Amino acid sequence: MGGRCLAQVCHLCREEQRFVQNTFRIYRFSDSSTATGDTMTSMDICIKSKKQVDDFCKQLTKEAESLVSKFFPQKIEEMEKLLQASFCVEDLSTLRAPLDIPIPDPAKEELKRKKKEEKEAKEGKEDKEKDGKEDEEEGPTCGPIACNERVQRLLKETKVHIQTLKEKLNTVSMWVQLQVPNIEDGNNFGVAVQEKVFELLTNTRTKIEGFQTQISKYYSERGDAVAKASKQSHVGDYRHLVHELDENQYCELRIVVLEIRNTYAVLYDIISKNHDKIQRPRGDCKALIY
Template structure:
């Protein structure tokens, strides 16, 4: 019976070691490399504009009444990179790594509380990420529809470009937040026990 009781605990320790010593270092390296990619370091946001946006072209074409509605492949490419990382963070990290606050009022505890405050802020952003992306698609859809219908109204075209630039900023900020979260989790032992001693914890 004692052996059976120890098995779940051993499995938990193995999962924790796998997470801390393999998953987190690899993830931080990957996110650092991702942040070095040109696709996440675009200085001129106007370059994100879709070259195939039909309403920007002057020549006449025989088109359906709804017009040609094209997607912004550059933004979709970034979304395909970032979205799996967000879901991984939500499923593998946040649900299992909300730490306890140690009793006391020293500097270590103050640092711990700040880190946990940051972790919780990122948790909130992750939970809002899906809503943000859904809103991007719905708002861009409406803007493209109006731009296709009212091709002489330049504000509709500008609105489409603005949606793409805003989405790019959101995606890059999300990658930065993901990296911060993983780096914070990499110091989990110091966060959980900033005083370096065994003592009761309080939530």
């Protein structure tokens, strides 16, 4: 009985010794891997490269804070002046540009139609088809038709403000992204604020890009309407369509300027109210040390 107990004790001692040896081997392998840089958690960063990135981040932060504190309020005032100076038209009919498209004389058109019918009756069906093709290829009777200069001038001015806003949004968005801290458990309320601000900036940029698409669409639609009005000059609806497009574009441009002004105001308000959370999303770590 005593010999059996002694054997069991020796067996347990050998198992414990084997466990300690295996544990030491695992620890030694882990330690050597860390020393040789085999782990995936570390990354060699050149000091010069880090300094370049840090300098860029500092410059970007300085520029973004200057935009919010100074540039945005200036643009709000500038948009207000633009609305009062160029977008204060009450009677939209004053925006209409003259269309240099001659209106056909009904009597002359009727005489022309009768002559054409007599010619077709004499020359036969083949000549009739040939003349039909020639009429289709014939250009408009009017000369070059100019754009609506007043609307075009407002378009050019508004496009500059759209592009400026897009560039400033890009700067502020990059600044917010660079303030995102390391991913950790807990204390992420400030990070959530950063994400909301970045989401607002992204949605605003998408909306601004839609304004530029709208400008291109106006030129395309107006060009089609002018072409139809010149080709079918006896149809008065095409003339009215051109004027309606000009008036509608003026109203849309006014909305665009209002949106640009409101965007600057909203961004200034949101960022200024949450500046501490954006700049230091987890607060001052030193305050947590007792």
